Amino acid sequence: MKRLLSLLTVALFVAVLVALGGCGSGATTPVSTTSKEGQAKQINFFQWTEYTPQSVLDSFKAKYGITVKMSNFSSNEEMMAKLQAGGLSEYDVVVPSNYVVKAMIALNLIEPLNKDSIPNLKNIYGAFLNRSYDPGNKYCVPYMSSPVVLAVNTKKVKEPINSYNDLLNPALRNQIVVVDDERPIIGAALLATGHSLNSTKASALKDAENWLKRLRPNIKVFDSDSPKTELINGECSVGLIYNGEAALAIRQNPDIKIVWPKEGIAGLTIDNLCVVKGTKHEKEANLFINYLLDPEASKAISDVYPYTNPNKAAHSLLSKTYLDNPASNIPLDKIKNSELIGDLGSALRQYDRIWTEFKG
Template sequence: MTLFSPRPALLAGAIAAVMFSGTASAADRLYVFNWTDYMDPAIIEAFEKKYDVEVVQNYYGSLGEMFSKLQAGGVSQYDIVVPSNYFVPRMIEAGLLQPLDKSQLPNMSNLMARFVNPPYDPDNQYTAAYLWGSTGLIVNTKTFPDAKPSWSILFDDSVNTSQPFSMLKDGQVMFGAACAFLGKPYNCTAQEDMVNAAKLMLKTKHRSNFTGFTDSTPVLGQVSRGVNALGVTYNGDYLQYKHDDAEGYANTEFMIPKEGSELWVDSMAIPARAPHPELAHKFINFILDAEVGAQLSNYTFYSTPNQAAVEHLDEVLQQPPSLPNDEDMARLKFTPTLSGKDLQRYQQLWNEVQSR
């Protein structure tokens, strides 16, 4: 979700200058547009060696940034892009993606059933799943030793009367969380539900212990250090940081709220006018290999959509929170794709939540 999400700001300038300088044959290059730190460098090296090519990576820090870059000409500059599920229909409608040639993707058969024929891309016409995960709460268990997995710890001031907390910068995720707390589906889109969710977030924002809107990565350090007592993040980010600093994250826990939360999928797609579509198909098929798929998850700490990869995963990725239990999975929903009046309404309401 992303996202990610796990994903810091754009580092495009210097890289883009190299990408399009023409100092080497463009036919020998694959141009990948991805979230930052979302790929094991060893996988890139293995692909380069196998196909005798150079992979040039460029990065984005948000889905809106990625979308705008493609609309501004990137659609003919990149061979691979990695959008989150709720942006895929928007990109298809805008003519930014080309259909996949599945005859070049035999490893598509490795995908788990839940990622075949997904609602955001029927019959996987344009995308192949890359990684997936869930959105939830990170809680300081010293501050909240009896914390329950519920959005109430965020939105109910009688549950959290004074401890500092933040909300996520991703507006659609927060609208889903607010809807779920109010007893509506996480993937709500009805006008009344969206308005009530905005009112709840405004009320929450004006509490004295609210510290601001944050990205998923900074909030992890804030909660582990006690700067915030809780926040919203992604399971893979949490696992990665806990792995890197087990002692620092000993008093934290990742929770999927009982009212419902986000299941997100980041997928590989080929821009509509990609310069090297055949090589792009080779890359997608390479990532969908069982051992490569496991290597990608073991590096990022996000869940694999690759059934054949599961046996190669590190142990931490074969249990919650990387693989939610059946009860939690039943509560997870895709963030809806908004368009037309629904998108305009969301954008207006989110702007009001942030500015008022």
């Protein structure tokens, strides 16, 4: 769902935002007004687009009398830059992906959670907890996951696909849609050639580059906005696409199936709820996070946006449409045993070069 950029771009974002005086789309006004009971009347939520339904924010207000004003960002780096350019005083809760959490901790952009105020943390599946980017979940609560999965129209593709290497089959020429997102696609190439999807070794990247050259004739479309469309209309028969998009494609065409390559998931990320450093509304921020982990609220989120839901308590409430859709309801062993996309630092320049040359 999310285009993964380099943390090196943060400095550029910060410079631009500072030059503009911290203004721009999505800017919010700090809120300090409180009710007679001393509770804030509004908190500010910095979130990805199309990831939290307004109905859930409205139900939180109905229950607690607190308005949640949501502003959106389109990349982790945009979000971080905004926080560094004065946004710490504008937001209370933010949703970073796993690969930037360590950087955000080091930059003092998020603060440790008050877990006593988040009892619904117990609702999260263990496969999503205690991951390497935040041991013990000191700073983060898993919100959703949006991995890139392999979707195949089994009516059109007769030969079995069990590996990323099967995508090199000449019979698939001009038949594949992939997300316009370098990390999961180069990640698939690295996994296919026996390497870590986060490898920075020159020999591994050379192997991946050569593999991608062999794959290129089979790719018809690069599309991150609506890759499901090419699968639904039959323009493509195979897709390496975000799981929420694949889930929607399967709803439209049951001939589309999810395949789990033996090498593992190439684009696994976990998006997290975090409290912004220095918030004046810590109590309300924790209350909101806890509410989003409530089974009914979590179900309402997945009803609208069918990404992978880590909330075990919500699963008994989720619709049969969601639970029976393997693109949404990804088996926990696939999550637990797959490598997460990580930050590459300066090595991402090599990925950028490979991607640019690959796309032509």
